[in-house]
Amino acid sequence: MPSQQLSLRQPDDWHVHLRDGSMLQAVALATARQFARAIVMPNLSPPVTTAAAAEAYRRRIREALPDGSRFEPLLTAYLTDAIDPAEIERGFRQGAWVACKLYPAHATTNSAAGVSSIEAITPVFETLERIGMPLLIHGEVTSADIDIFDREAVFIERHLEPLLGRHPGLKVVLEHITTSDAVDFVRSGPANLAATITPHHLHINRNAMFAGGLRPDFYCLPVAKRELHRIALRGAATSGNPKFFLGTDSAPHARTAKEAACGCAGIFNAPFALESYAAVFEQENALERLEAFASEFGPRFYGLPLNEATITLERQPLEVPSRLHLNDAAGTAVELVPFHAGETLPWRLLQP
Numbered sequence: 001m002p003s004q005q006l007s008l009r010q011p012d013d014w015h016v017h018l019r020d021g022s023m024l025q026a027v028a029l030a031t032a033r034q035f036a037r038a039i040v041m042p043n044l045s046p047p048v049t050t051a052a053a054a055e056a057y058r059r060r061i062r063e064a065l066p067d068g069s070r071f072e073p074l075l076t077a078y079l080t081d082a083i084d085p086a087e088i089e090r091g092f093r094q095g096a097w098v099a100c101k102l103y104p105a106h107a108t109t110n111s112a113a114g115v116s117s118i119e120a121i122t123p124v125f126e127t128l129e130r131i132g133m134p135l136l137i138h139g140e141v142t143s144a145d146i147d148i149f150d151r152e153a154v155f156i157e158r159h160l161e162p163l164l165g166r167h168p169g170l171k172v173v174l175e176h177i178t179t180s181d182a183v184d185f186v187r188s189g190p191a192n193l194a195a196t197i198t199p200h201h202l203h204i205n206r207n208a209m210f211a212g213g214l215r216p217d218f219y220c221l222p223v224a225k226r227e228l229h230r231i232a233l234r235g236a237a238t239s240g241n242p243k244f245f246l247g248t249d250s251a252p253h254a255r256t257a258k259e260a261a262c263g264c265a266g267i268f269n270a271p272f273a274l275e276s277y278a279a280v281f282e283q284e285n286a287l288e289r290l291e292a293f294a295s296e297f298g299p300r301f302y303g304l305p306l307n308e309a310t311i312t313l314e315r316q317p318l319e320v321p322s323r324l325h326l327n328d329a330a331g332t333a334v335e336l337v338p339f340h341a342g343e344t345l346p347w348r349l350l351q352p
């Protein structure tokens with residue numbers, strides 16, 4: 001039987017962590033071999049809070065890729081309590097960064113310098129609204145009295161809805177949504193509100209973290225939720241609604257940092273991200289909608305041109321290795337566990 005192929009306009013990743021230093025050198029190509037562009041998260045240490053730091057980071061990303069790579073990193077500004085709206089606007093005008101990232105302080109990895117009071121940085125939102133610069137949000141409250149599985153829904157009610165009420169023209173992406181509450185809120189919201197959806201939240205529910213023992217490789221933030229939420233996310237991603245688009249939230253941590261008494265949050269899905277999404281769209285009988293989700297809705301929301309290049313997926317089993325040893329520039333291997341470790345996926349990306 002001839003193999004089936006699926007050609008798509010080349011996609012972009014609208015939410016990824018490329019890290020820095022040897023981790024950046026180890027993981028950058030995994031993203032650049034599939035995606036033309038990516039929105040690169042600024043939660044480095046120290047975080048990317050100045051246009052100069054963003055330009056320097058862009059150069060380090062380019063240096064981590066082979067000569068001739070056409071991958072385009074789209075950088076983001078990390079909002080702090082003290083960030084100067086004028087610096088944000090200057091960096092936006094000069095092309096240093098394309099969006100701002102809001103981490104509530106202590107919500108996730110490297111967010112200690114994040115925003116402690118959303119209301120207190122109103123001048124930042126006024127600037128973003130005026131210049132048309134998107135605000136990307138890690139939408140979780142951090143109060144200890146709120147159950148970890150409720151943090152996204154409570155954030156929407158307490159912070160996001162009032163924020164949109166105060167700034168109706170603000171372009172907002174609610175990142176890596178994990179609940180039916182988020183799906184409903186984004187779907188019924190204005191056109192300037194969108195959301196990214198990760199492959200892992202389409203594949204796993206919260207049971208994955210506890211299947212036969214504690215499984216740190218399935219721990220990320222926002223944490224995976226109940227099955228009913230996973231089903232809602234699959235419905236949103238495959239619906240053809242342009243408010244929902246691809247953002248992997250690939251968040252590599254060395255294996256030793258995941259498998260620890262206090263393991264880091266984050267799932268490294270970059271190596272087989274497209275194959276992971278393709279499996280979901282096939283299971284939902286929606287392969288014809290994969291291209292719009294992966295390659296059209298994101299650039300349209302950001303006001304960027306669609307990519308001209310195409311990529312091809314082939315319906316051939318892909319065995320995902322249980323471990324990856326990826327080299328940094330010095331040839332030292334970083335050991336990482338990829339999402340779908342040890343599983344077989346139905347589609348594989350053909351290299352051009």
Ligand SMILES: NC(=O)N[C@@H](CC(=O)O)C(=O)O
Nearest residue numbers: 017108109220221251265266
């Ligand atoms: N998603 C995660 O679990 N972790 C991300 C941070 C984030 O996106 O919240 C990371 O930087 O490790």
Ligand SMILES: [Zn+2]
Nearest residue numbers: 108138221222
């Ligand atoms: Zn996040």
Ligand SMILES: [Zn+2]
Nearest residue numbers: 017041249251
């Ligand atoms: Zn992230």
